[in-house]
Amino acid sequence: SQKIEQNSEALNIQEGKTATLTCNYTNYSPAYLQWYRQDPGRGPVFLLLIRENEKEKRKERLKVTFDTTLKQSLFHITASQPADSATYLCALDRGYGNNRLAFGKGNQVVVIP
Amino acid sequence: DSGVTQTPKHLITATGQRVTLRCSPRSGDLSVYWYQQSLDQGLQFLIQYYNGEERAKGNILERFSAQQFPDLHSELNLSSLELGDSALYFCASSVGSGTLRKNIQYFGAGTRLSVL
Numbered sequence: 001s002q003k004i005e006q007n008s009e010a011l012n013i014q015e016g017k018t019a020t021l022t023c024n025y026t027n028y029s030p031a032y033l034q035w036y037r038q039d040p041g042r043g044p045v046f047l048l049l050i051r052e053n054e055k056e057k058r059k060e061r062l063k064v065t066f067d068t069t070l071k072q073s074l075f076h077i078t079a080s081q082p083a084d085s086a087t088y089l090c091a092l093d094r095g096y097g098n099n100r101l102a103f104g105k106g107n108q109v110v111v112i113p
Numbered sequence: 114d115s116g117v118t119q120t121p122k123h124l125i126t127a128t129g130q131r132v133t134l135r136c137s138p139r140s141g142d143l144s145v146y147w148y149q150q151s152l153d154q155g156l157q158f159l160i161q162y163y164n165g166e167e168r169a170k171g172n173i174l175e176r177f178s179a180q181q182f183p184d185l186h187s188e189l190n191l192s193s194l195e196l197g198d199s200a201l202y203f204c205a206s207s208v209g210s211g212t213l214r215k216n217i218q219y220f221g222a223g224t225r226l227s228v229l
Contacts, residue, residue, distance in 0.1 A: 034217065043115065043203050043220030044156070089156070093216045100146070100169045101218060105155030 002027040002102065006090060010108040019077040021107045023090035026071060028102070030092035033066050033073050038087045038106060047088075048075075080111045116140065119204050119221035127229055131192040134224045138185055138206030144168070145187040146207070146218060147179055151200040162187055163209050194228045201225050 005024045013019045023033070031052050036044035050057040050066045050073070057064045063076040077084050087106040094100075116139035126132055138145050147159040149172075158171035162181035173179075176194075181187040191198060205218040 032216065041201070041223070041225075043117075043205070043223050044218075045115070046217050046219065049217060091218075100158060100161055100171075101216060102158070103156040 004028070004090065004092060004102055004104040006088075006104040006107040008105065008107075010110055012110045012112060013080055015080060015082060015111055015113050017080055019080050019084070019109050019111070021075040021088055021109070023073040023075065023104055024071060025092055028071070028092050028094075030094060032093040033064075034091040034093060034101065035062075035064055035073075035075050036089045036091060036103075038089060044089055044103075077109070080109075082111045082113050085109060085111045115219040115221065117204060117206050117219050117221035119202075119224050121224060122222065123225050123227075125227045125229065126194060128194055128196060130194050130228075131190065132194065132226065134189040134191070134202055134204075134226075136187045136189070136204030136206075136221060138187070138204075139219050142206035142208055142219070143185065144207045144209035145181055145185070146205045147173075147187070147189050148203040148205065149200050150203060150223075156203070159189070191226070196228050199226055199228045 003026045034049045035047045038044040048064045050064050061078045065074045087108045089106040090104045091101040118137040120135045143164045146161045148156045159173040160179050161169040179189045201223045203223045205220045207218045
């Protein structure tokens, strides 16, 4: 069956350090992978999109990698700040058909001042 | 502000009742998606509409139904409500076709449903 796995344990990290989150998937062949941020009680907000033929994508302090051989994406927040505390979700996109995204359950990040 | 509007923000009702959740997508977006999110679950995809037509169904119960109207707004109807239906319900929209960014989804603030 298809699975998208993100660490269920919160990542506690000191301010200024780099937070690294993992998204692993099985029985999927995504053409794109997206990352979203969700704050408590709010809707997810799009952060980054990476295509299957891209190894890495950056946006300000965020970096995403996509390894289709390992079936894994890594999401990095460099120089983390308390305002980065949130839950981060990965989402897989086949790139065709009904455009439906498949979301992981998310990984919470807590940045300690 | 994502540009996606959901109403109401909160809804408190009793078991057995029926409610309607409303969603207005971003201007120009043709696809609307509905999700359910409870405390111990991630985002559970319910249903997608594209330009008025049902495009995909996920884990949507038979007691739930949705539609997308000609002006592209959408409604999610939940009937014979049970305690377990208490959750956050999100609507999202996307362009849906034509560009690389077609599948980026923009989420509303959600409707928090409490069934007592």
